[in-house]
Amino acid sequence: MVAFLVRRLALAIFTMWAVSVLSFIIIQLPPGDYVTSYIAAQSASGSMVSTEEAANLRALYGLDQPGYVQYTRWIIQVLQGRFGQSMEWGRPVAEVIGDRLALTMVVSIGALFFTWVLALPIGIYSAVRQYSVGDYIVTFIGFIGLAVPGFMIALLILYFGFKYFNLNIGGLFSPEYAQGAWTPGKVWDLLKHLPTPALILGLSGMAQGIRIMRANLLDELRKPYVMTARARGLHPVRVILKYPVRVALNPFASTIGYTLPYIVSGSIIVSLVLSLPTVGPVLLKALIAQDMFLAGTIVLLLGCLTVLGTLLSDVILVLIDPRIRLEGK
Secondary structure, eight states, rough: HHHHHHHHHHHHHHHHHHHHHHHHHTTTTTTSHHHHHHHHHHHHHHOOOHHHHHHHHHHTTTTTSSSHHHHHHHHHHTTTTTOEEEEETTTTTTHHHHHHHHHHHHHHHHHHHHHHHHHHHHHHHHHHHSSSHHHHHHHHHHHHHHOOOOOOOHHHHHHHHHHOOOOOOOOSSSSSHTSSSOOOHHHHHHHHHHHHHHHHHHHHHOOOOHHHHHHHHHHHTTTTHHHHHHHHTHHHHHHHTTHHHHHHHHHHHHHHHHHHHHHHHHHHHHHHTTOSHHHHHHHHHHHHOOOOOHHHHHHHHHHHHHHHHHHHHHHHHHHHOHHHHTTTT
16 A cells, blocks of 8 residues: 555656646747737737837846746746746735635635535436436436536526525625635635535536446446345345445546546636636636746646546545555555
């Protein structure tokens, strides 16, 4: 078990380094740089930027250096926990995304919790009651969750909530807590606002999880060992939960690796619709402005979430499936 985790951790560190290199290269692929975008924005507003001023800006931000020098300077700051300076905001990247990153993780964990808590029992029920009315209803809801974009669901909830219930569902805080310091009242206000974005962001993952759990459990319920257990007179609940559900959990648990980053990256438009103070809108703005240090840091964090999710999947699979523990032996 320890050797398994050590191998996974070593692979995770190498993967995060590779993600940092690729993200930095991809962000620099579009023509121009932040100064080019800045000049275009100033020209659109009627101001002119001289050639000397543009050269001074590039020297200030290190944009006149080769790409490998820029990457080395940035990655050294990342290892020191500073992540560089945001050119668009004029502040350290850590300050720009600090609170937003924490709120993003809260929303993501809430969406993941919502996905698992609902997808597991509904998927089990749908498999056990195959072709029942409940199974058809769950299947229909699952198709809706997969087919309808999250931002469309967010717009519908905003519209119906305001029109019929006079509720302002957007945001994660009430106006009186939005800019205030963290207090028990603000935490409680966050928890009251959290279910709506968590429900919207987790709906697609929940629908997919239901389909995965249903399909794999149906496959396990038709195997001889289940029929033998039923023939011996074991309680139906024990027959289902003892082995078939554990085996069917394997592919379900393996989806964590991409569910976490998908919730964060897929929340950009939803965050704009619901006015959520998460990193999604900041990433969009940074990519438009070619703020490579800010955008690169957020993309790197998304990659870290993927690695963390994959590592979490590996640990869960080791715990629920003894065959994986025996592979190394």
